[in-house]
Amino acid sequence: MSEKKFWQEEIETLARPQLSALQLKLLQEHLAFAYSRSPYYRQAFDEAGVKPADLKYLEDLGRFPFTDKKVERDRQLFAPDLGDMIAVPEEEIVFVSASSGSTGVPTLSPFTKKDFDDFQNVESRLFWAAGMRPKDRYLHALNFSLFVGGPDVIGAQNLGALCIWAGTVPSDRLLYIMKEFKPTITWTTPSYAWHLGESALKQGIDPRRDLSIRKIIVAGEPGGSIPATRSAIEELWGAELFDFYGLSDIFGACAGMCSEKNGLHLAEDHILLEVLDPDSLQPVADGEPGEMVLTTLQKQARPMIRFRTGDIVVRLPELCPCGRTHARFLVQGRIDDMIIVSGVNLFPSDIEYVVRGVEGLTGEYRITVYTENRLVRFDVEVETADGYESCGDMLSRQVIEQIKQRSGVQPRNVKVLANGTLPRATHKAKRVVDLRNVEENAKGQGI
Numbered sequence: 001m002s003e004k005k006f007w008q009e010e011i012e013t014l015a016r017p018q019l020s021a022l023q024l025k026l027l028q029e030h031l032a033f034a035y036s037r038s039p040y041y042r043q044a045f046d047e048a049g050v051k052p053a054d055l056k057y058l059e060d061l062g063r064f065p066f067t068d069k070k071v072e073r074d075r076q077l078f079a080p081d082l083g084d085m086i087a088v089p090e091e092e093i094v095f096v097s098a099s100s101g102s103t104g105v106p107t108l109s110p111f112t113k114k115d116f117d118d119f120q121n122v123e124s125r126l127f128w129a130a131g132m133r134p135k136d137r138y139l140h141a142l143n144f145s146l147f148v149g150g151p152d153v154i155g156a157q158n159l160g161a162l163c164i165w166a167g168t169v170p171s172d173r174l175l176y177i178m179k180e181f182k183p184t185i186t187w188t189t190p191s192y193a194w195h196l197g198e199s200a201l202k203q204g205i206d207p208r209r210d211l212s213i214r215k216i217i218v219a220g221e222p223g224g225s226i227p228a229t230r231s232a233i234e235e236l237w238g239a240e241l242f243d244f245y246g247l248s249d250i251f252g253a254c255a256g257m258c259s260e261k262n263g264l265h266l267a268e269d270h271i272l273l274e275v276l277d278p279d280s281l282q283p284v285a286d287g288e289p290g291e292m293v294l295t296t297l298q299k300q301a302r303p304m305i306r307f308r309t310g311d312i313v314v315r316l317p318e319l320c321p322c323g324r325t326h327a328r329f330l331v332q333g334r335i336d337d338m339i340i341v342s343g344v345n346l347f348p349s350d351i352e353y354v355v356r357g358v359e360g361l362t363g364e365y366r367i368t369v370y371t372e373n374r375l376v377r378f379d380v381e382v383e384t385a386d387g388y389e390s391c392g393d394m395l396s397r398q399v400i401e402q403i404k405q406r407s408g409v410q411p412r413n414v415k416v417l418a419n420g421t422l423p424r425a426t427h428k429a430k431r432v433v434d435l436r437n438v439e440e441n442a443k444g445q446g447i
């Protein structure tokens with residue numbers, strides 16, 4: 001018997017008209033469920049003057065109010081501990097994850113037993129699409145402490161892979177586990193995959209030759225979808241990279257790359273995708289960038305209706321050659337990270353795209369944004385790779401030229417530093433230094 005290509009073939013390859021019909025039915029039921037069971041949604045829909053029965057077509061969702069991280073946090077403060085967006089009694093909740101709280105109070109994400117099983121089934125689906133099979137050994141190196149990515153290991157286990165529940169351990173320990181247990185797949189952030197590969201080399205371990213990792217799943221940063229970053233990590237490890245996208249407010253991973261590695265397939269039977277102009281909040285055409293707004297279709301503990309993710313994505317218009325029909329998108333970056341220079345939207349990922357592609361650079365970079373005569377400017381710092389120390393001027397010109405070509409704007413300065421000057425990030429890289437407020441505040445105080 002030949003190996004199956006899909007985890008759930010019928011649902012993953014459903015033709016668009018049938019998929020839309022299924023989404024419409026699920027959405028109608030879901031809105032009615034949220035309205036009848038969640039105090040928050042009843043109030044929010046009433047205030048917006050809409051009823052679940054007003055949704056006759058998927059497009060009608062545009063009449064319903066948005067939610068976002070702030071709403072989630074406010075409702076949690078209003079009705080401790082789980083907020084009044086929840087739609088089930090607490091005894092039906094079996095799992096709660098918490099966001100890191102990096103932008104304020106940590107928000108809790110509750111799951112019923114069915115939500116949790118659905119969540120893990122989606123993880124199995126995404127793992128399968130990335131090529132994980134029962135013969136694989138999967139090293140789960142994500143945080144288990146409240147982080148929604150912790151339980152994703154169960155999705156790999158349900159798929160049949162041999163799972164190693166490592167969690168976040170120091171690099172040395174992780175490399176030891178890699179040598180001893182010979183896992184074939186692991187999951188981390190792009191920065192950490194790079195850091196770990198470099199640490200291995202420093203210890204005399206060549207990841208390509210001495211370790212068995214053949215696939216690396218990454219999430220949490222845009223690098224996994226930036227071709228030059230991806231190929232640099234793939235080269236370092238002798239492994240294939242697959243980008244996943246997750247959101248603690250909904251599931252762990254909601255979308256992932258298939259073997260085509262062109263965009264991430266969203267689990268559209270669980271999550272509805274809207275891509276909207278962040279200013280007008282009207283839909284943009286496929287192929288155009290816009291804010292990703294997601295709506296759960298089946299999640300019971302806390303329905304999430306029209307959740308503004310703050311991520312700018314492009315929905316790919318073509319059907320994927322892999323046979324999956326579910327929407328594919330490319331993540332461009334966070335709206336919060338977007339820098340508007342001379343009216344052009346610039347993302348750190350644009351800079352990364354260039355810096356990783358120029359030969360003679362290490363790929364590390366730092367962007368400093370500031371104002372000068374009330375205009376937004378930015379500088380970029382990069383590092384020369386060993387052996388390219390004398391090529392600073394040429395590299396600087398190349399970086400300026402390519403950033404201009406890619407984005408339409410250019411940095412004021414590109415400073416080329418020696419290898420090892422910029423701080424190395426381990427998990428999530430901080431690559432933007434924003435001095436705009438600092439300068440404005442300084443001016444405000446008469447300094």
Ligand SMILES: [Zn+2]
Pocket residue numbers: 258259260265320321322323324
């Ligand atoms: Zn595909």
